[in-house]
Amino acid sequence: MSSSELSPTHVGSRLRAAREAAGMTQAEAASRVGLARTTLVAVEQGDRRVGTGELQRLARTYSTTANTILRREAAFVELAPRFRKLPSSKGASCTQAAALLEGLVRAEIELENLLGIGRSFNYPPERPLLGGDVVRQAEQDATELRYWLGLGIAPVRDMLSLLELDLGLRVYVRPLASEVSGLFAFDDTYGGCMLLNEKHPVERRNQTAAHELGHFISSRGIPAIMRAAGSRKSPDERYADVFGRTFLTPVRTVTQKFYEVTAGSSRLTRKHVIVLARYFGVSREAMVRRLEEVGLAKEGTWDWFDENGGITYQHVLEVPTDSLAEADVLEDLPRLNTLRIDLLAAEVWRKELLSEGQLAALLRLDRVRLRELLDEVEEDRSMVDGAPELPNRL
Numbered sequence: 001m002s003s004s005e006l007s008p009t010h011v012g013s014r015l016r017a018a019r020e021a022a023g024m025t026q027a028e029a030a031s032r033v034g035l036a037r038t039t040l041v042a043v044e045q046g047d048r049r050v051g052t053g054e055l056q057r058l059a060r061t062y063s064t065t066a067n068t069i070l071r072r073e074a075a076f077v078e079l080a081p082r083f084r085k086l087p088s089s090k091g092a093s094c095t096q097a098a099a100l101l102e103g104l105v106r107a108e109i110e111l112e113n114l115l116g117i118g119r120s121f122n123y124p125p126e127r128p129l130l131g132g133d134v135v136r137q138a139e140q141d142a143t144e145l146r147y148w149l150g151l152g153i154a155p156v157r158d159m160l161s162l163l164e165l166d167l168g169l170r171v172y173v174r175p176l177a178s179e180v181s182g183l184f185a186f187d188d189t190y191g192g193c194m195l196l197n198e199k200h201p202v203e204r205r206n207q208t209a210a211h212e213l214g215h216f217i218s219s220r221g222i223p224a225i226m227r228a229a230g231s232r233k234s235p236d237e238r239y240a241d242v243f244g245r246t247f248l249t250p251v252r253t254v255t256q257k258f259y260e261v262t263a264g265s266s267r268l269t270r271k272h273v274i275v276l277a278r279y280f281g282v283s284r285e286a287m288v289r290r291l292e293e294v295g296l297a298k299e300g301t302w303d304w305f306d307e308n309g310g311i312t313y314q315h316v317l318e319v320p321t322d323s324l325a326e327a328d329v330l331e332d333l334p335r336l337n338t339l340r341i342d343l344l345a346a347e348v349w350r351k352e353l354l355s356e357g358q359l360a361a362l363l364r365l366d367r368v369r370l371r372e373l374l375d376e377v378e379e380d381r382s383m384v385d386g387a388p389e390l391p392n393r394l
Helices: 010-022 026-031 037-044 052-061 064-069 091-117 134-148 159-166 202-219 235-250 250-259 268-278 284-293 303-308 313-319 338-351 355-362 366-382
Strands: 171-174 180-187 191-197 222-229
Touching: 010 064, 010 091, 010 191, 010 222, 026 052, 026 171, 026 180, 037 052, 037 191, 052 064, 052 134, 064 355, 091 171, 091 180, 091 191, 091 222, 091 250, 091 313, 091 355, 134 235, 159 171, 159 202, 159 284, 180 202, 191 202, 222 235, 235 284, 250 268, 250 284, 268 284, 268 338, 338 355, 355 366
Parallel strands: 171 191
Antiparallel strands: 180 191, 180 222
């Protein structure tokens, strides 16, 4: 395919999107490929047709390919510019994370386009903040969503699957700078999109996901970045914090499980905290602070643990999995991606619609990790050889 098959305006807009996804300024990109900045500006605005050699150099600089930029199935997604307007998005790490989220959304939509499939959304009504008691609104909205999803007061077994399969959000897990916990954005065409930090433990990712879900419920039209050390004094952030805690650790279930786990004990021990944290899929600190919040532990309990050796990963390893409530304990199943994009990528590769190199560039993965993803899906497929075939989709 040549650039002449798309208008200069379309090619320019895609080059601009690729540059922003790579986190580069126009001046930096132009310098790397030997163009004047004014020339690159003209190309991106569609005022000048890009040459074949220039296109290839730009594509390599943006860690993609000319074919990827020119494919008609490629999606044009602009999420990153929305984050740049947020005070919380200042800094290179937030800029890079926003560009990565945009690129991953674009990748998933392109896979959908190549396979000729759509995406079903199952969104609950938005609940804008009304003023007044933000805490009470967040608790009420989180409880309503639990019952809307059919969870009742049960713990969330798999946060990623709930977001992706029950709600229809686009969710991705990728390494981010340590100070960025997660991002959320919403687009009327592509739906809700969330990116979580792969470097963080799975229980912390659960908490980040629940926090960003709060933003989706209360203010889905406004993008959000959760920073590990960020200030959360705004009503939106306080709402998301309370929403996340209530959604993952509903008071009634916490109270019931607390009395089951601590039955016969006069003191709260590390083992109690570890079992409860496993059950609810949250960090040990989050669990203790929730116990303090609902009146099941004295204020300052976590500080006492912290000052007396903490509750470390080594302590966790010393608590066997056949402890109380073993049948209900959440398993740590960290995944590189959520299930859907893995399956889409494997199907596109199986049908030879894209090569491994093209897929790796599209999904922002190195070839080794992509190969592991494809092998895992193919292994699952081989285990069902002989099973009934699916009907053709219309």
